[in-house]
Amino acid sequence: MADEEGEALRYEFTAEQAQQVLTAAIECRASTHAQLALSTNVWPVVLGDSSRAGSPFEAWTEVKQPNSSLHEIELPVPITVFGHETQRIAVLSEATMAILERISLEDISSQLDMKPLSATDAPHIHLRELSLRNSGDDGFYVRSLTASRIASHPGAVLVGCEERYGTRTEQLRRRGKEPDTAFAPGVDINKELDAVLTCKADALRNYTAGWAVLMGPLSTDPRFKGWKSGEDDEGNRWWTPPAPIAIAGMPVSRFVKLGQTLYAELDGDIAPALAERWDLPPYDGWDDVAFVGFYDTDAAADGWLEDRARIARAFRPGKTLHGCEYQQNRQEFGKTPDDDDA
Structure with a gap:
């Protein structure tokens, strides 16, 4: 708990628990809650104020x-990470990494099935993305296993778990999917929007639909003739087609984007009725009444899981708003590596 002076929350560990959580964090197996607990104690150490770290972290020593x-x-005492022993770790803004001295970058990369970030621009950095989660309006929160050589530590390899932000475009391209910002010729807009909003599409088609609706009314695409767009008082973008479009069998005269999700706007306070029809459980993550359920989960051909909510x-x-949120993830360690177990 926080003390009377408002200090940050402290988490209590035994020495053994601290080693276990650290190892899990480096191997990308730690939950969000466990990583927060670790970070709360580790950063005072690296900033030279061990007195603010809880026990047993005051015994951890910063190395100049x-x-x-x-x-x-x-x-x-040493820890064992991916089968390799070390007594030194590196703490970066987006990662906690083990410093390994008795294995090469190529060997650890092969062991963990990593690939170079760029064979030409960054051959000294290898990684394997483990999971992606929606974050903000435009991208994903990415968790990756990363290994690298750095000039300040010759003969050593840094290996650990990196948490960073990546755009949707970047992640789709990493999967070998080239995202488009317009519907391909011959695509029926009405049918495609119905598929996307009823969770019958995939992450790539959802990305394209979002951009196509955003840019279509401003383009010369005849399929968007008569569409209008604008922004409401709360900053949400909206679009109206010249005639209602059937989404899930219901006429829709207006589409709205909240965050990164495109919705069909329906008349009436009918969220509970739709939830009953589609068997959606209540969701308490928003201020308004909401129901969210995983409609479908498929393993794509490239091995990624595509969840549709x-x-x-x-x-x-x-x-009432009705739509589908598309998530991409590839979970290699644990069932849900970025779940918060608090």
Whole structure:
């Protein structure tokens, strides 16, 4: 708990628990909650104020070294990471990594099935993306296993778990899928929007639909003739076709984008009725009445899981939103590596 002076929350560990959580964090097996608990104690150490770290972290020692982009810590006892023993770790803004000295970058990369970030621009960095989760309006939160060589530690390899933000475009391209911002010739807009909003499409088609609706009314595409667009008082973008479009068998005269999700706006306060029809459980993550359920989960041909969450939510008096949120993830360690177990 926080003390009377408002200090940050402290989490209590035994020495053995601290080693276990650290190992799990480096191997991308730690939950969000466990990583927060670890970070709360580790950062005071790397910033030279061990007195603010909880027990047993005051026994962890900062190591002075020339690389300003990372902080090095020597542990009181060794840990074993991916089968390799080390007593030193590196703490970076987006990663906690083990410093391994008795294995090459090529060998650890082969062991963990990593690939070079770029064979020409960054051959010294290898990675394997483990999971992607929606984050914000435009991209994903990415968890990756990463290994690299750095000049400040010759003969050593840094290996660990990196957490960073990546755009949707970047992630689709990493999967070998070239995203488009317009519907291909011959695509029926009405049928495609119905498929996307009822969770019958995939992450790539959802991406294209979002951009096509955004840009279509401003383009010369005859399929968007008569469409209008604007922004409401709360900053949400909206679009109206010249005639209603059938989405899930219901006429829709207006589409709205909240966050990264495109919705059909329906007349009436009908979110509970839609939830009953589609068997959607209640969702308490928003202020308004909402129901969210995984409509379908498929393993794509490239091995990625594509989760589709069907949504029915109250919008404003007399209006209900219906749509589908598409998530991509590839979970290699644990069932849900980025779940919060608090």
